[in-house]
Amino acid sequence: MKTPCEKAKFWIAGDLGGLELLRATYVTHSFSRHTHERFAIAVIEAGAEAFWYRGATQVAPPGSIALVNPGEPHTGHAAGEEGWSYRVFYPEAGLLSRAARLAGARREVPFFPEPVIQDPLVAALLGGAHEVLERSSSALERESRLLWALSQLISRHAERRPEPQPARRERAAVRRAREYLRDRYRENVSLEELSGAVNLSPFHLLRVFREEVGLPPHAYLIGVRIRRARELLAAGCPVGRAAAETGFADQSHLSHQFKRKFGYTPGQYARNSKNLQD
Secondary structure, three states: OOOOOOEEEEEEEHHHOOEEEEEEEEOOOOEEEEOOOOOEEEEEEEEOEEEEEOOEEEEEOOOOEEEEOOOOOEEEEEOOOOOEEEEEEEOOHHHHHHHHHHHOOOOOOOOOOOOEEOOHHHHHHHHHHHHHHHOOOOHHHHHHHHHHHHHHHHHHHOOOOOOOOOOOOOHHHHHHHHHHHHHOOOOOOOHHHHHHHHOOOHHHHHHHHHHHHOOOHHHHHHHHHHHHHHHHHHOOOOHHHHHHHOOOOOHHHHHHHHHHHHOOOHHHHHHHHHHHHO
C-alpha cells in the first residue's frame, strides 16, 4: 500500500476577520507541545490523529472533531502508520462569540470540555464550510455557512449550552430579504449588507430566514441565480456568459450548482434547448 504524501495548505480569510485555515495530510510529522491564542477546531477526514491534551492522550478517528481551547498546551501526531488528513479552523474568540449569539447565547466566549467530538451532523457542517472557504464563493455563502456551523457546534457541545429563544415571526423582513436577493442576484451581497437592508441583526436574519423559507439565504440566492441562468441558456446564451451574467464565480461554479439541482449540466440543457428551437 502506497504511503500518502505529506502536504499542507494554509491560508487566511481576510473577509472573515483574518480567520486562519489549514488543510493537511501528515504521516511522520509530529507537533511538539505548544499552545494557540485561538481555538483549534479540526475535522478529521481520513486516518486518525493522536494528541496529548489536558493530561491525557486523545485519539480523533475519521469523521470526528478534534477541538482545543485557546491557551491549552497540546501535541499532535499520527495515531497509525497511514497518518491523518484534516481540515482545521483557527478562529479568534470574537468569532466564536458571534456564533454563540446565533446559537442563542449572549456575548460570552464558549468553552468546549470534550477534546474529541463524535457528531456526524456538525462534522459535515464544519467540513462543508471549510471547503467553501477554500474555493471561490459568495460572501453571503462564506459567512452564513461558517457562522451556522460554529453555532451548531456551540449549541450541541459547549460547556454552557445556550438555550435559543423562540424566534419572532419576521415574515415581512424575510420577504424583503428575498426581494433584495432577487433584485441583486448578480452582486456579491454580504450577510451584513442583507441584514442591514431589512433592519435585522445578521444572527436573527439567519435564524428567521431558515425558518420561513426552509433554506439559508445563500442557498436561496444560488437558486435565484440558477433559475436566471437556465432562462439565459434556453435563449441561446453561451454557458460561460450565462455564468458571468448571473453572479457565479465562473463557468465551473455554475456547472457544479446546476448539476446538483437538475442532475445534468448546463451544456446539456443548452444543447437540448437548441434542438427544440431547431
